[in-house]
Amino acid sequence: xxxxxxxxxxxxxxxxxxxxxxxxxxxxxxxxxxxxxxxxxxxxxxxxxxxxxxxxxxxxxxxxxxxxxxxxxxxxxxxxxxxxxxxxxxxxxxxxxxxxxxxxxxxxxxxxxxxxxxxxxxxxxxxxxxxxxxxxxxxxxxxxxxxxxxxxxxxxxxxxxxxxxxxxxxxxxxxxxxxxxxxxxxxxxxxxxxxxxxxxxxxxxxxxxxxxxxxxxxxxxxxxxxxxxxxxxxxxxxxxxxxxxxxxxxxxxxxxxxxxxxxxxxxxxxxxxxxxxxxxxxxxxxxxxxxxxxxxxxxxxxxxxxxxxxxxxxxxxxxxxxxxxxxxxxxxxxxxxxxxxxxxxxxxxxxxxxxxxxxxxxxxxxxxxxxxxxxxxxxxxxxxx
Numbered sequence: 486x487x488x489x490x491x492x493x494x495x496x497x498x499x500x501x502x503x504x505x506x507x508x509x510x511x512x513x514x515x516x517x518x519x520x521x522x523x524x525x526x527x528x529x530x531x532x533x534x535x536x537x538x539x540x541x542x543x544x545x546x547x548x549x550x551x552x553x554x555x556x557x558x559x560x561x562x563x564x565x566x567x568x569x570x571x572x573x574x575x576x577x578x579x580x581x582x583x584x585x586x587x588x589x590x591x592x593x594x595x596x597x598x599x600x601x602x603x604x605x606x607x608x609x610x611x612x613x614x615x616x617x618x619x620x621x622x623x624x625x626x627x628x629x630x631x632x633x634x635x636x637x638x639x640x641x642x643x644x645x646x647x648x649x650x651x652x653x654x655x656x657x658x659x660x661x662x663x664x665x666x667x668x669x670x671x672x673x674x675x676x677x678x679x680x681x682x683x684x685x686x687x688x689x690x691x692x693x694x695x696x697x698x699x700x701x702x703x704x705x706x707x708x709x710x711x712x713x714x715x716x717x718x719x720x721x722x723x724x725x726x727x728x729x730x731x732x733x734x735x736x737x738x739x740x741x742x743x744x745x746x747x748x749x750x751x752x753x754x755x756x757x758x759x760x761x762x763x764x765x766x767x768x769x770x771x772x773x774x775x776x777x778x779x780x781x782x783x784x785x786x787x788x789x790x791x792x793x794x795x796x797x798x799x800x801x802x803x804x805x806x807x808x809x810x811x812x813x814x815x816x817x818x819x820x821x822x823x824x825x826x827x828x829x830x831x832x833x834x835x836x837x838x839x840x841x842x843x844x845x846x847x848x849x850x851x852x853x854x855x856x857x858x859x860x861x862x863x864x865x866x867x868x869x870x
Contacts (some may be wrong), residue, residue, distance in 0.1 A: 511735060517746040520732055524751040524818055526795050526825035531719075533827060534559035534610035535835035538597035540589040541845040543854060546863040549577045551589055552853060555596025556843035557604040560827065560835055568842070569604040571596040573662050574853060578689050581632045588632065588696065591625045591703060595662060598622075598706040603658055605714060612719045612823055613710070616836055619722035619788050619805040620759050622707060627769040628696040634689040640771075642690065645676055646697035647771040653702050657709075664698035673698065701772055708779045711786055711807060720807040721820060723836065727792075727803040731757060743792050743801050750825075752804075752817040753792040759805070761786060795821040798831025 540553040554572035561567075573592065579585055601613060615622070630642050649669065656663045663669060673694055677685030684690060710720065732739040732753065743753065766784065773780045787808040794801045804820060827833040854860055 511737070512733075512742055512745060514746055516733070517742060520753050521743070521747055521749075522751050522754050522817075523749045524821060526750060526818070526821040528826035529819075529822040530562050530826050531611040531823045532559060532561065532608070533612040533614060533823060533833075533835060534601060534604055534608065535614040535616065535833060535839050536597045536601040537616040537836065537839035537843045538593040539843045539845045540593045541847065541850050542585065542589060543850050543859075544864060545859065547578065549579060549585060550850070550854065550857070550859060551575060551577055552845050552850060553589055553592045553596055554843050554845060555593065555598070555600040556839050557597070557600040558835055558838055558842070559604055559608045559610050566838075567604060567608055569600040570843075571599040571603070571661060573665060575665065578692055579632050580635070580689075584626075584628075584632050587626050588628055591628070591700060592662070594622055594625060595699060595703040595706060598703070598710060599658070599662070602706060602709055603660070605718070606658070609716050610718055612721070614833065614836060615720070615722040616839060617722055618724045618727075618790075618803065619720070619807060620761065620764060621722075623761055623764055623766045623783075623786075625700070625703065627700055627767065627772075628693070630693045633693040633696070634687075638690075638693075641680065642677075642694050643697055643769055643771045645673070645680060646694050646701065647775050648676065649673060649698055650701050650705075650772075650775055653698065653705060657702065657705055662699060662702065664695050664702050669698070670695065697769065697771075700769070701776075704768070704772060704776075704779065704783065708783055711809075712782055717809055717811040719812060719815065719820070720809065722805040723824075723833065724803040724805070725800070725832075729803075740792060740801060740803060744799070747794060747801065750794045750796065750821070752794070752821060754817075756789045756791050756806075756817070759788045759790060761788070791817055793817060793821055793824070794831075795825040796828040796831040798828075800831030802832070 534557055536555060536557040538555040540551060542549050542551040552574045554570065557569045559567045579588060605613060630638055652669060653663055659666060674691055677690060677694060681690065727740040728738050730738055733742050735742065768780050788805050789808055790803060790805040792801050793804045824833055827835055829837065
């Protein structure tokens with residue numbers, strides 16, 4: 486690092502000390518305590534399954550190499566566990582670089598959900614725990630054709646992808662991403678060729694269609710999570726970070742304020758409902774037209790949240806709860822009791838295991854690159870090496 490830039494740290498150090506003073510002055514301890522109910526959890530076992538996902542990518546001139554994975558684990562009382570993995574390693578010719586991460590995050594969410602649901606249908610856990618917030622699953626953006634191709638197709642590719650939603654439903658719980666399976670890919674390519682001729686065999690056209698189909702698959706899996714599990718498990722999301730300021734209406738996030746004051750286990754109240762319409766949940770017009778009932782039900786999902794501390798460690802988590810009509814009497818205390826049973830250092834061990842098992846590192850990508858013989862492929866930084 487240049488010394489001219491490093492000198493900036495000294496002035497920033499003074500600002501940090503001023504920020505700490507400002508935090509003490511701005512926060513009224515009594516106000517924070519009035520929003521917190523102290524509760525000592527009674528560790529209680531319930532069969533709990535947790536999930537996490539990961540993705541990584543390498544950029545070359547003209548394409549990306551990516552790896553995406555979802556992992557789910559269920560812990561039984563005797564210490565044994567069951568696990569499921571869904572993932573993909575592939576190439577993408579996506580051209581809009583600012584949408585690459587949005588696209589891969591959607592595939593990651595898809596893999597997480599599929600792994601969790603495949604495990605759940607076999608094991609029927611009482612609690613399903615999503616890594617991060619439930620609400621984040623509703624912000625996923627529909628992959629546009631112009632992400633992949635500069636040519637205008639007037640919505641034809643989306644319409645063609647919509648034709649294969651019934652095929653997705655028939656094979657929804659296959660091990661891998663159904664939209665990218667060889668069976669589905671061949672049928673889609675044949676349809677694209679019939680519609681566009683040789684142009685339909687271009688990789689950008691094929692990927693534009695398959696990415697939309699993967700998005701439809703994701704929506705079907707999301708719908709299954711909330712409406713397709715007949716044993717009605719408790720579905721929650723647990724996040725370590727949050728930028729919400731809804732409780733205290735300060736410039737500092739509510740979670741940071743609770744961390745500053747709260748030392749005792751317990752939870753915040755009252756429980757706050759999320760307005761999913763404010764999150765700007767959008768479907769593709771094709772999906773909403775073809776699957777009107779599913780689209781309507783997804784928009785009617787009710788989620789509420791609270792902040793919870795269920796161990797003596799420092800961690801306070803944001804906990805989002807799907808308000809299943811079958812669990813209207815469920816209280817935060819019951820959730821904290823279960824999370825306390827699995828807690829290690831203030832965080833549920835199943836989520837920690839999922840994180841460690843699913844993570845795709847830079848070394849992993851280098852290993853994949855070498856296996857594929859791409860280590861000498863042009864990537865645009867050769868002149869800097």
